[in-house]
Amino acid sequence: MAAWVLCFLAGCVQTPPRDPLQETxxxxxxxxxxxxxxxxxxxxxxxxxxxxxxxxxxxxxxxDGNNDLQAAAARIRQARAQARIEGAPARPQLELAPGFAHAGAGREARAYADDGTLWTLPLNLSWEWDLWGRIADARRAADLSADAAEADWRGAGLSLAAATVQTCFELAEARQRLAVVQASIDDRATLVDLLQGRFNLGLADGLDLSLALTDLNDARAELQDADNRIQLGQRRLDVLLGHYPAGETGLCRQLPELPEPLPAGLPAELLTRRPDIVAAFARLRAQDHRLSSARKALLPRVNLAAGGGSLGNTLADLSDPRAAAWNLALGLSQPLYAGDRLQADIDLRAAQSDEALYLYRQTVLNALREVEQSLAAERKLLEREQALAGAVKQTETSRELAIYSYRNGTVDILTLLDSYRSTLTAQAALLQARLNLLNNRLALYLALGGGA
Incomplete structure (x- = not known):
């Protein structure tokens, strides 16, 4: 025991110093x-x-209304309450336990009244002097776990904001694609009407009409797919808002322009700004304090116990000062052998602290990757969007030329129909590229950990 006390006094049982930058x-x-x-x-x-x-x-x-975010807020309250529970043993514990007993005839009934009754009003006080800081370490670990839960809640709020905006963008893209497909259907329907009239007059080939009808039905199938994506997006938004998924949201009809880049800060700043990194570091420090508390469980404990109260044969006797009694005891206890439980608990906490350290490092690496990846992807996505914008203009020109040439009989129906499909494909790809740009910018903002 003396060796453990001397070791503690020498500073052996302490939490290691941690710096977010040095641990990664x-x-x-x-x-x-x-x-x-x-x-x-x-x-x-x-x-x-x-x-x-x-x-x-x-x-x-x-x-305001998302249920997952409200659940995360409830977890913070749970963690704060748990921290109070962990720190409670360091405060005096006071207990009042009034009692009544009845005994029949015999030697054990001599202290009782003639009718065999005895009233008691004991008051017990207990307190452990947290000499080594074992309880304080446990309380500090719980506080840090609550800090981690609060960081998780902030991160959940940022993720929710990003998911809501992303769903809005996807809904807007689906609605714009629906409009593009509908315009293509109108053009193809005009062609089918023209071919049907010419076929009725014997001026058009039935194969041309059949191919045009097939192409029109393919476009109508794409229209249904776009409409289904709108319904899915509307219902996802409803659930994110905590509403019944009625699918009747009227917002999000046009994709916005890509905003100018915001400052990205510096890599080292990410460690104290991004919520998941802050949470991982708080959990690491919490495990350090749990390990320290487990080690201090091997040290002697100092307990103070006090009791007082009164007893009597009637209720009136309880208020008589002459019936009062009290006692005070100061105890020292030293764990000697607990079936290896205490050492196993130390080993468990040490392994959990190591795990928390590796998880923190991996969290930092993932965060750095997400930022670098989003920064690098934006330039490529911008180049793709510009190329597709040029392709849309070219396909629209090609479609107009194909219509003119088909009317003059210089190209066949397959060339005309291919121009319709190319135009629609290019327009849809351009919308998807713009959506990808916006989503990548959202991913960057989320990776940087800035507030919404």
Whole structure:
């Protein structure tokens, strides 16, 4: 025992110092995928940068009504209550236990009244002097777990905001695609009407009419697919907002323009800004304190116990000062052998602390990857969007030429129908590219951990 006390006094039973930057891989001074000049400035709120009132309204409603976010808030309250429970043994415990007993004739009934009754009013006080900080470590671990839960809640709010905006963008893209497909159907229907009239007059080949009808039905199938995507997007939005999934949302009809890039900050700043990293580091420190508490369980414990109260043969006797009695005891206990339970608990906590350290490092690496990936992807996505915009213009020109040439008899029906399909494919691809750009920007903002 003396050896353990001396070891503690020498500072052996302490939580290790932790620094978020020192516990992970060496970080570069700037993001590799973006020039340093574009990184200056503080990472701030990103929602307003889209200049999209529909998204702002939906995010506000989601943060107020989403059930998953409310559940995360409830977990914070649970963790704070658990922290109070962990710290309770360091405070005096007072108990009042009034009692009544009745005994029949015999030697054991001598202390009782003539009718065999005895009233008692004991008051017991107990308190453990947290000499080594074992209870304080357990309380600190619980507080850090509550801090982690709060960081999780902040992260859940950011994820919810991003998911809501992303769903809004996807719904807008589906509605714009529906309009594009409908316009293509109108053009193809005009061609079918023309061919049907010419066929009725014996001026058109039945094969041409059949091919045009087939192409029209294919476009109508695409229309149903686009309409189904709209219904899915509307219902996802309803659930994110905590509403019944009626699928009647009228917002999100046009994709916004890609906003100007916001500052990305520096890699080291991510460690204290991004909620999942903050939560992982808090859990690491919590495990350190649990390990310290487990080690201190081997040290002696000092307990103070006090009792007092009164007893009497009647209720009136309980208020008589002469019936009062009290006692006070100071105890020292030293664990000697517990079937290896205490050492196993230390080994368990040490392994959990190691696990928390590796999880923290992996969380940081994943966060860094997400930022670098989004920064690098934006340039490629912009180039793709520009190429597809040019392709749309070219296919529209080709379609107009194909219509003119078909009317003059210089191209066949297959060439004309192919021009319709190429135009629709290019328009749909351009919409998807713009959606990918917006979603990638959302992913970047979420990866940076800035507020919505």
């Amino acid at each position: 891989v060496p970080l570069p001074v700037s993001w590799r995928a973006r020039p340093v000049a574009a990184q200056k400035g503080e990472v701030g709120a990103w929602l307003a940068s889209f200049r999209y009132p529909d998204a702002v309204a939906l995010v506000t409603a989601a943060l």
